[in-house]
Amino acid sequence: MCQLKCHVNKDPEHIEVHICFQYKCYRDCDRINDNCVENHTCKKQYFEECELCPKIVAKTRSCGHHFKQFVCSKNVEEIECDRSCKRKLICGHKCPSKYCEPCGSCPFPKKKMSSCSHMVEVKCSEEPTPSKCSGKCPKLLPYTLILTNAKRLALQTARSWCMGTH
Structure with a gap:
């Protein structure tokens, strides 16, 4: 008082x-x-x-x-946190996110062996699938053509149209 x-x-x-x-x-x-x-x-x-x-x-x-x-x-909490993250990802790379953000998957490029036996550059966190391969396919077709994936896909699409399986 x-x-x-x-x-x-x-x-x-x-x-x-x-x-x-x-x-x-x-x-x-x-x-x-x-x-x-x-x-x-x-x-x-x-x-x-x-x-x-x-x-x-x-x-x-x-x-x-x-x-x-x-x-x-x-x-x-209103101050933007611009400090770099210091944590390591599961793969061993340093996390590229901000300190206040979740780490997520690894975005860094890495060469990996695809199931088609070619080395494919993909994100470290991705699997190297044949669809990501740009190498020439070693498999021979009946007329012995060596095809790239893009040409192989075009040929498969054309065959499915011809056979009515599209």
């Missing part, structure tokens, strides 16, 4: 102080700063409006990114 005699009978609890400015209480404010999560008290006088909490504190984002000096009244 305010000890000043200027308003002892009218609003001694300072309920109306920021609504009605007919008097000014010069007592040090003991209210909590606006948007304060750590209960820091306002450093103004009671008749003045409290501000957003200006105290510098340590905060941690939900992703685990830790900030040593951060304004108490600010939401740490």
Whole structure:
């Protein structure tokens, strides 16, 4: 309760102080700063409006990114986390995502052996299938043509149209 005699009978609890400015209480404010999560008290006088909490504190984002000096009244989740991820993917490559993002699958290119016996460059997390192969097929057709996958697909499509199996 305010000890000043200027308003002892009218609003001694300072309920109306920021609504009605007919008097000014010069007592040090003991209210909590606006948007304060750590209960820091306002450093103004009671008749003045409290501000957003200006105290510098340590905060941690939900992703685990830790900030040593951060304004108490600010939401740490609103700050864009641009720190690179330091985790390793299952394949051993370094994760290319941001620290606050999930790692996901490996996007780095890697040469792998396809079931058609050709080396195929695919994403590290992908399987090397013959459909991703651009090498010449070693299989001989009745008329001994060596075909690329694209030509083989065109020939298979043409045969299915001719046989009515499309």
